[in-house]
Every structure is written in structure tokens, then in C-alpha cells.
Amino acid sequence: GDSVTQMEGPVTLSEEAFLTINCTYTATGYPSLFWYVQYPGEGLQLLLKATKADDKGSNKGFEATYRKETTSFHLEKGSVQVSDSAVYFCALSGNTGGFKTIFGAGTRLFVKA
């Protein structure tokens, strides 16, 4: 079945450092890919998405490119801020087995001032 694998955390960075969170997926066909962010005590917020190969999703300085050839959707940000500290989830919604979103395990990010 479909699955998502993302790098384990926690990831600890200093403010203004470069962020990469790796995400790879297994799915039949061409799923839609997402990054969600969860702040403490809250639900999930959509950060960005991409619906077809080579699409780049971007929002609030975060970017991720849908790479069909490597089945990857890595999240990047050029300069992180303390306010980016949260848990980040990579996810996919496929085309088989009915609609549902499959999530990775989540990566906790700590940004130090």
C-alpha cells in the first residue's frame, strides 16, 4: 500500500540556518503530496502542496518539489526562525483504495535563538 517515510527528529537548528526535512513516498500512480505543520496543542495546518511531477509548492519561505523520479518531496527553508519550531508532517493522497491521506511519522523541529 501507499506509504510515506520522513527523516526522524528532532532536528535542532540555530536561527537563520538552512532547513531540509527529507520525505520519500511509495504510491501507485500520481498522488498529491503535502506538507502539514502542527504547533503545540493545535491541529494540522496545510503548509504547501504539489499535485503533479515537477510542481513546486511554496509558502511562508518553505518550498518542496514533487520529484517523481526519486519519489521524494523534501521540505526546505533558507532561513529558519524560532517561530518555525513545530512538528512537520509529509503526506500523500493517492488514487487507489478510496480517498484518505497517508502521513509520515512527523519531524519535530527546534529552532534556537
Add this chain to the structure above:
Amino acid sequence: KAGVTQTPRYLIKTRGQQVTLSCSPISGHRSVSWYQQTPGQGLQFLFEYFSETQRNKGNFPGRFSGRQFSNSRSEMNVSTLELGDSALYLCASRTSGGADKTQYFGPGTRLLVL
């Protein structure tokens, strides 16, 4: 446009009891899905409703059930609660059964079973 709302936000129950959680989707969204989030298992899909019909179901026991009303609001019920049902229950909505698979999540209901 108002986001997805869930009530109650926090709930404490004891083993053997049952609980009902409520979700109001974004206006115009007809699909509602439910997820369970726990530290050990992460985010797991429970079920999806569209136009009052359950269209897809995850691998959860029959104690977990749901329904959707004509106004797209949804409820989730868990009967005979077990300690392991303690979790954050998230509801998500999306526009329709079409190509856009983007889901928007509510703040969740945190359930503690004692």
C-alpha cells in the same frame, strides 16, 4: 470563511463509557474525514464521509463509528472505551470528491480515557 471546528476540545472519560465527538466542516465542503493521532502510532485514518455516506474506512475496530448529516456536519462515536483510545482526534474537510485532495484540519478533540 470559518475553518473546521470540533467540539468538545477536551474530554475525560472512563473505561467502558462511550463518547461522541462533533465536527463542522468548512462551509461548502462536503467531505469529512477523521484521524486518530497518538504518540506511538502517529496519524491514522479512521473514515471518510461524503454526502452522508461512508466512502472509506481505516483499520479500526467496529467500536469506532461515524455519521454525516445533510448539512455535512459529522459525528464520531467510540463505544466501550479502552485506555488505548486516549488520543487526539482530528477532523478534516475538503471540497468534494473531485481531483482536489487538499484537506483542512480542525484543532482536534483531545480524549483521555482513565
